[in-house]
Amino acid sequence: MERNRQTPAETRQKIMEAAMRLFVERGYFNTSVPDIVRESNISIGSIYHHFENKQDLAKALYAETLGSFTAEMLRRTEQARNLKEKLRLLVNFLYELCDADPVRMEYMLFMRHAEIDPDHVPVCLSQPFQTVIHWLEEGIAWGEVIPGNADILAGIFMGGVLKVVELRLRGVLATSLTEVKEEAFEAAWRAIGVPSTV
Amino acid sequence: MERNRQTPAETRQKIMEAAMRLFVERGYFNTSVPDIVRESNISIGSIYHHFENKQDLAKALYAETLGSFTAEMLRRTEQARNLKEKLRLLVNFLYELCDADPVRMEYMLFMRHAEIDPDHVPVCLSQPFQTVIHWLEEGIAWGEVIPGNADILAGIFMGGVLKVVELRLRGVLATSLTEVKEEAFEAAWRAIGVPSTV
DNA sequence: GTCTATATTCGGATAGAC
DNA sequence: GTCTATCCGAATATAGAC
The missing domain is CATH 1.10.357.10 (Tetracycline Repressor, domain 2)
Known part of the structure; x- marks a missing residue:
């Protein structure tokens, strides 16, 4: 798969925006990390590179x-x-x-x-x-x-x-x-x- | 383990009361069915006898x-x-x-x-x-x-x-x-x- | 920094004895 | 109706190549 050309800051931003949409739509606990992967088009590895874990992502977003x-x-x-x-x-x-x-x-x-x-x-x-x-x-x-x-x-x-x-x-x-x-x-x-x- | 002497209605009531306490304290998704077992002193088998599943219990409670x-x-x-x-x-x-x-x-x-x-x-x-x-x-x-x-x-x-x-x-x-x-x-x-x- | 593939844990749910 | 023991899928998180 083709790699992303965007900057790390953009990657991080896309993850957070996707997470917010999904958290609002279905709630935090009904949103899996693979869901965020699909919504953001960012791989799970990158998500765990930018955030320690799912909770840490939620805390940063908040x-x-x-x-x-x-x-x-x-x-x-x-x-x-x-x-x-x-x-x-x-x-x-x-x-x-x-x-x-x-x-x-x-x-x-x-x-x-x-x-x-x-x-x-x-x-x-x-x-x-x-x-x-x-x-x-x-x-x-x-x-x-x-x-x-x-x-x-x-x-x-x-x-x-x-x-x-x-x-x-x-x-x-x-x-x-x-x-x-x-x-x-x-x-x-x-x-x-x-x-x-x- | 000694079996319960209470009526089925009492059993059901104890399950719902325990569930409400736990849902309020930690939220629905942070409450596992084993948690409800501990809080209510009712076995998991009985819980699934009275309710189809965890969501059904929550719906009845609500x-x-x-x-x-x-x-x-x-x-x-x-x-x-x-x-x-x-x-x-x-x-x-x-x-x-x-x-x-x-x-x-x-x-x-x-x-x-x-x-x-x-x-x-x-x-x-x-x-x-x-x-x-x-x-x-x-x-x-x-x-x-x-x-x-x-x-x-x-x-x-x-x-x-x-x-x-x-x-x-x-x-x-x-x-x-x-x-x-x-x-x-x-x-x-x-x-x-x-x-x-x- | 980003990706794919994989391991491990955990919790919902069932089977079947009593 | 109530119980114990067990299964199994899903989701978090990691390993390691690029």
């Missing part, structure tokens, strides 16, 4: 995906003037990402990574969620957010926003999320925002 | 758990006079269940059953969630709920309420859900309820 998501989220929200605007930009980012790359969105929302990596940090303790909690603590101090437990308010807000993503990914919502982002954001904001705030 | 949950949910909410009261009773039920039986709660919230059963119906299409959507459609007609897309409003409300459950199960919230159920409910209701409604 870490890199979460890392780039977090960086992009912070970039997209940093220029906001107040909390309401920050959260609106966050929702816009999430909903646009879901429309543009549903596979990546589904991967981040639903991969049960704790079943793969015993010392995995739960999503609600990871940086994106903790950042939102911190924003809400500031928002409470500033009088933009209804006083209360910031963890609970963050859960109500983000849980609502993300459940709408799930409804879209499951086909319950027929319309793209971009079309409903205002309605969803306004509802979620009503739960936590002080009404007088613009 | 169906029976969801069925009894749905029945109890409907029973607990039927006497409410209006939508706000109905949803409050629903939240009370969910949060009390989480405190009383976190394993069952976690099983229902996080089992990725689609990876086990190819023709599994997603949670957001299952009876409990569809019931809430139907309630909200009525609530909109009655003027109790802010006019809008009932799917989205249901997602915002239930997503928020359930994310708080997740925060509790993951140890982010140190207090029991019973202690915070009013705060969480009031916030989630603000997202969807017409303010004038009592």
Whole structure:
């Protein structure tokens, strides 16, 4: 068989992309390494050259995906003037990402990574969620957010926003999320925002 | 080894309870049938007598758990006079269940059953969630709920309420859900309820 | 670095005694 | 209906040529 001309970095990238597609489609445990070989057109030997084992591949995929998501989220929200605007930009980012790359969105929302990596940090303790909690603590101090437990308010807000993503990914919502982002954001904001705030 | 004196129904029940504990603790695919043998003290032969195979056991467990949950949910909410009261009773039920039986709660919230059963119906299409959507459609007609897309409003409300459950199960919230159920409910209701409604 | 061929382990499932 | 002993396929991972 003809050998690949691509660079090692490209090979590694193709492996990870194929793995993400398959993990989303059938789940980690229903995906064998030979499946990844077929989906990526990379041989099993190369896969085990780039990654120690299947779990190591999954961990690298998770870490890199979460890392780039977090960086992009912070970039997209940093220029906001107040909390309401920050959260609106966050929702816009999430909903646009879901429309543009549903596979990546589904991967981040639903991969049960704790079943793969015993010392995995739960999503609600990871940086994106903790950042939102911190924003809400500031928002409470500033009088933009209804006083209360910031963890609970963050859960109500983000849980609502993300459940709408799930409804879209499951086909319950027929319309793209971009079309409903205002309605969803306004509802979620009503739960936590002080009404007088613009 | 001494044979069991229990009835077949008890044997079946012990198998299912052990399976649920293990599925929640390590996940379906990290649980082998020999694991279930150890956890339940039922032999592998008996397990395969009561269930066709491991997947059939998981399907029965899921169906029976969801069925009894749905029945109890409907029973607990039927006497409410209006939508706000109905949803409050629903939240009370969910949060009390989480405190009383976190394993069952976690099983229902996080089992990725689609990876086990190819023709599994997603949670957001299952009876409990569809019931809430139907309630909200009525609530909109009655003027109790802010006019809008009932799917989205249901997602915002239930997503928020359930994310708080997740925060509790993951140890982010140190207090029991019973202690915070009013705060969480009031916030989630603000997202969807017409303010004038009592 | 990439490939093919192969070894080993492990877990789902069955046979058949009691 | 419950049990023990066993089979067998599938999947992870390795060896070693190119």
